[in-house]
Amino acid sequence: MNTSSMPLAPATGEQRATLLFQLCIGVYFLGGFLNSLVGLLVPRLRMIEGLNHTRSLLVQFAFHSSYLLFAVPITVLVVKFGYMRSIAAGLVVIALGCGLLAASLGSLGYMTVLLALLAIAGGVTFLQIAANIVVPVVEPARRAVSRLTLLQGFNSLGTVLASLAGSALLLGTGRQRFGDLADHIRVVLPFLAVALVALVLAAAFICQRDLLRASSAPRRVPLSGIVGVLSNRRLLAGGGAMFAYVGAEVTIGTLLVEYLAMPDILDVSPVAAGQLVGLYWTGALVGRLVGARYLTRYGAPTMLLGCAIAAVALVAIAIGLQGLLAATALLAVGLCNAIMYPTIFALSLPDDHSTATYASMLLCMVVVGGAIIPLLTGVVADAVGLTMSFILPGACYIIIAAFAWWRHRTWDL
Template sequence: MPLAPATGEQRATLLFQLCIGVYFLGGFLNSLVGLLVPRLRMIEGLNHTRSLLVQFAFHSSYLLFAVPITVLVVKFGYMRSIAAGLVVIALGCGLLAASLGSLGYMTVLLALLAVAGGVTFLQIAANIVVPVVEPARRAVSRLTLLQGFNSLGTVLASLAGSTLLLGTGRQRSGALADHIRVVLPFLAVALVALVLAAAFISRRDLLPASSTPRRVPLPGIVAVLSNRRLLAGGGAMFAYVGAEVTIGTLLVEYLAMPDILDVSPVAAGQLVGLYWTGALIGRLVGARYLTRYGATTMLLGCAMVAVGLVAVAIGLQGPVAAAALLAVGLCNAIMYPTIFALSLPDDHSTATYASMLLCMVVVGGAIIPLLTGVVADAAGLRMSFMLPGVCYIVIAAFARWRHRTWGL
């Protein structure tokens, strides 16, 4: 007897479950890329600016590829685009594994650009499939919960990746063994990405035909992209990604400083797991409280607390300063899904183009860390955290503005 067609609620639930794997993989991969920076800085001996080019290469692809990928998403649909992005990630991770072995620094940057091209597919398509099949208020909560699984991936990658990527400099067991330890996590990501791609292709019927992105004439696209809500949200998203990536990337070196915790790179890398654990806990708890207290109120409160914690990390020393900077992860917890949902236009049929802009401004994760690295080389690592602090002020301003215009 043939199975009855899935209801809209069942399709939404199954699609949400598939997206869990995508978000987990994205968090795992993002954390691995972040650990490449302290490896290049503390083990390979590069300065802040040059080592932070890793994040520049990874996040600049969002700006470079967002427009052509949006065209592909509109043409082929969300599910096929997610599958394509996962395949590109797998290929990019394979190239990255090869380049980390013997192909040199510039090839590493090119491989990261390729990996991030696949991630751009996911940023544009995967972030939309949940809001278009869920009621508006539940969409914020479910996006936050998905970000919780993203954080779980970053936590596990911090714990495992710090040993594999940062331990090779002190535990010399032969060039081949070192190479295997470094490339193993990226090869694992490639394998999981291919499995997920097959799952999305086989279940592409989960998204109803009515949710297919529609082509919008050029004047309509201009109107969508000039929406005040979207532009303000784009500025907040630029600031958020820049701040989170900067702090998560520089935490290893910060915690290893003699006047902070004076620990080894491996130990510092494992402690960074607490930063992502804070984001994990905050997202799982925040998904529940967002509907109770309102998205804009939660966003404003988290941004202002983050400003205070960054100030403590700059002004104090020892465990208190370390704990303050690690606690910023808890404040980051609800920011991405909340800013994303607060920025989208009311017309979901044009959401792909809005998502394109919000994906492009993720280039903040390329620009803010690089600028912070320049400041760190000139004025010291501690003072460079002033730049992420300013980013959180920008987010607070957006939350206050949206509260006045939306009342949530």
């Protein structure tokens, strides 16, 4: 009798892994879509609402600073309530934040916009900490990396589609204030759509909250053990590289619209420039799909080093030249970015994966680079001009190259 029931266990485990992967597709896609929409808010505030670079880039500061502010308490909640409930909670917070943002863009004012973005990013922090770990928990080790890379591809697909659809809605308008009703509806529509999808996904995760076995729950670690995890040399070095990567990617993706619209670059409308930014995110999508194959051939540190060096060269071309060549170079940085997040994440983790939740917490906290680097770049842009300000994200890729070189020397072949 036992032999007849034994074959059912692997099938049940496979069904569990497949269902969880399908649920996570929606989470990763939504995250990419939302991140791109937030990026499009910056050129709207800058080019249509008349704010300077520094004030408009406070959008990214508010959105990404929550990773630092909320990572520790959210990690405590993830450990207490588990992955599935935490992901559902994050999606509900995102929906509420999008609703507040829609109201803020209408009449509540700029500071409420920043508060709403902070709330949305708090929800995203739940997803960053829990969803990055939940797939490897149920997947066989041989398949976990490929499925994570594929999920990152869906994240990139979300950014591409948001760039194409969101540009027409957020940037396709005259120089009107937020008070205009028709303009307000155009701007808030994509955020309301995100809120609706987030609530549907949250309901799905709640319905499947018992999908993971009790043995898959995150492990509580004493304070002394957490200090040991967070002081790991590899994790700290990788945290610095992740800080630089997110800062550089967000900065370039956010400022590309204005850069492409400049008379000495492409001299196109904000809508056309916003749609061209889709090429930047398409590069990340294609690069992740192709890079997964070559990562196994050449090794993660080597691929990361090559991409970082190429990114430095492309940013230098964008700074030093003009016209189509400069625009193409800066858009091509998206291709270099493709493998950086998953590769830096993997190269940063300590050998003991039983404490991965806490390592993920630190790597989530350093995403605050997406708040600090764009804001500093905005200050530089107001002082010396937009083009020269790209020196700062270019320097970030030098930091990534240094980390890749160090890991190359210590890589266990």
